[in-house]
Amino acid sequence: MQTGVGVEKWKDGSWFRGNYEEGKKYGFGIYMWRDGASYKGRWEDGKIGGFGTYKWADGRQFTGEWVNCKIGGFGVYTWSDGRRYTGFFARDKRQGFGIYKMPDQSSRDELKQNTYSGSWLNGKQHGYGCIYSATGPYKYGVWKDGNKILKLSKREATDI
Numbered sequence: 001m002q003t004g005v006g007v008e009k010w011k012d013g014s015w016f017r018g019n020y021e022e023g024k025k026y027g028f029g030i031y032m033w034r035d036g037a038s039y040k041g042r043w044e045d046g047k048i049g050g051f052g053t054y055k056w057a058d059g060r061q062f063t064g065e066w067v068n069c070k071i072g073g074f075g076v077y078t079w080s081d082g083r084r085y086t087g088f089f090a091r092d093k094r095q096g097f098g099i100y101k102m103p104d105q106s107s108r109d110e111l112k113q114n115t116y117s118g119s120w121l122n123g124k125q126h127g128y129g130c131i132y133s134a135t136g137p138y139k140y141g142v143w144k145d146g147n148k149i150l151k152l153s154k155r156e157a158t159d160i
Contacts, residue, residue: 018043033057041066064089093123118143130157 001023009015018029024046031039041052048054053063064075071077071089078084087098094100100116118129124146132138140157142150 087120094120095122096120121145128152128157 002020003022004020005018006020007015007017013034014032016025016029016031018025018031019027021027025043026045027043028041029043036057037055039048039052039054041048041054042050044050048066048069051065053061054066055061059080060078062071062075062077064071064077065073067073070092072091074088076084076086077089082101082103084101085094085098087094087100088096090096096119098118098120102114102116114131114133116125116129116131118125119127121127125143125148126145127143128141129143130138130140138154140152140154141148142152
């Protein structure tokens with residue numbers, strides 16, 4: 001069984017370079033898929049696990065914590081169109097507290113971005129949150145399954 005640093009290459013052009021322990025990827029390694037996607041980071045028991053960066057061929061990227069080949073823990077997920085989520089994940093979905101920035105598609109100006117800051121459950125806004133931008137007032141509320149179900153005043157929101 002392979003232990004130490006090694007390289008694997010497949011017929012489809014994919015490859016892995018990194019550490020092995022008892023024949024399994026373990027520790028730091030780099031995996032490049034044939035479509036251009038890549039992962040640089042920690043491996044545990046032959047699976048993506050620990051801290052690392054995954055880049056998809058379409059321009060998306062996640063840097064953060066992985067558990068058993070799934071996004072889990074804290075990290076930053078970005079899209080090629082400028083969207084960005086910074087926060088917590090569980091089983092590949094936004095979960096817990098997080099901040100989601102959504103750019104105005106007519107401008108790349110960061111001041112024109114709308115931002116949701118608040119709670120998430122199963123990848124959707126769920127619980128208390130706030131939407132704001134540099135050009136408008138804060139909008140507080142309660143969300144359920146991605147839909148705002150209750151508007152809150154600033155005072156109501158800060159008393160919670």
